[in-house]
Amino acid sequence: xxxxxxxxxxxxxxxxxxxxxxxxxxxxxxxxxxxxxxxxxxxxxxxxxxxxxxxxxxxxxxxxxxxxxxxxxxxxxxxxxxxxxxxxxxxxxxxxx
Amino acid sequence: xxxxxxxxxxxxxxxxxxxxxxxxxxxxxxxxxxxxxxxxxxxxxxxxxxxxxxxxxxxxxxxxxxxxxxxxxxxxxxxxxxxxxxxxxxxxxxxxx
Numbered sequence: 001x002x003x004x005x006x007x008x009x010x011x012x013x014x015x016x017x018x019x020x021x022x023x024x025x026x027x028x029x030x031x032x033x034x035x036x037x038x039x040x041x042x043x044x045x046x047x048x049x050x051x052x053x054x055x056x057x058x059x060x061x062x063x064x065x066x067x068x069x070x071x072x073x074x075x076x077x078x079x080x081x082x083x084x085x086x087x088x089x090x091x092x093x094x095x096x097x
Numbered sequence: 098x099x100x101x102x103x104x105x106x107x108x109x110x111x112x113x114x115x116x117x118x119x120x121x122x123x124x125x126x127x128x129x130x131x132x133x134x135x136x137x138x139x140x141x142x143x144x145x146x147x148x149x150x151x152x153x154x155x156x157x158x159x160x161x162x163x164x165x166x167x168x169x170x171x172x173x174x175x176x177x178x179x180x181x182x183x184x185x186x187x188x189x190x191x192x193x194x
Contacts, residue, residue, distance in 0.1 A: 002144060006101075037163065059179065062181060064174055065182055066178070067178050067179075069101055077167075082156065083156055083158040084159060084162050
């Protein structure tokens with residue numbers, strides 16, 4: 001199945017910026033980055049559970065927001081993309097949206 | 098239907114920051130902000146076309162990325178939310194992701 005992971009991590013603190021990097025790293029192991037804080041992941045039910053568990057371990061619920069959207073297949077019928085998909089992102093620096 | 102709007106606007110320039118504000122403003126007229134650059138919009142087919150048209154007028158395809166995800170209803174079966182949903186966002190300032 002296709003899962004869209006979107007996260008909003010509070011990077012006002014050093015710890016927040018660390019969480020941001022760690023959340024991105026988890027996502028990278030499961031799917032494709034399509035925006036600075038959005039990933040598209042094609043995963044099995046079991047992998048999805050693993051992804052969710054790992055993400056929930058990283059985020060701080062009082063400060064961050066995580067959303068997991070489950071797309072109905074076929075994916076291409078449910079996604080429209082416009083513009084550039086940048087392939088380089090700098091996780092080690094604070095990013096400007 | 099439920100549309101998830103996710104955008105990534107290049108805010109390195111003043112023009113980019115202006116686009117970011119304008120994209121957010123369009124989205125606000127159609128739905129609910131759930132993250133800094135993610136909105137959830139419940140719209141008719143006709144409203145969706147209007148939303149898409151207005152967004153495409155604002156973004157710069159060589160610099161920005163826009164994704165529109167169409168969720169299958171019922172929405173609640175396809176969305177998981179964790180953590181804080183901040184209700185205040187400062188569009189007038191560069192935002193740190």
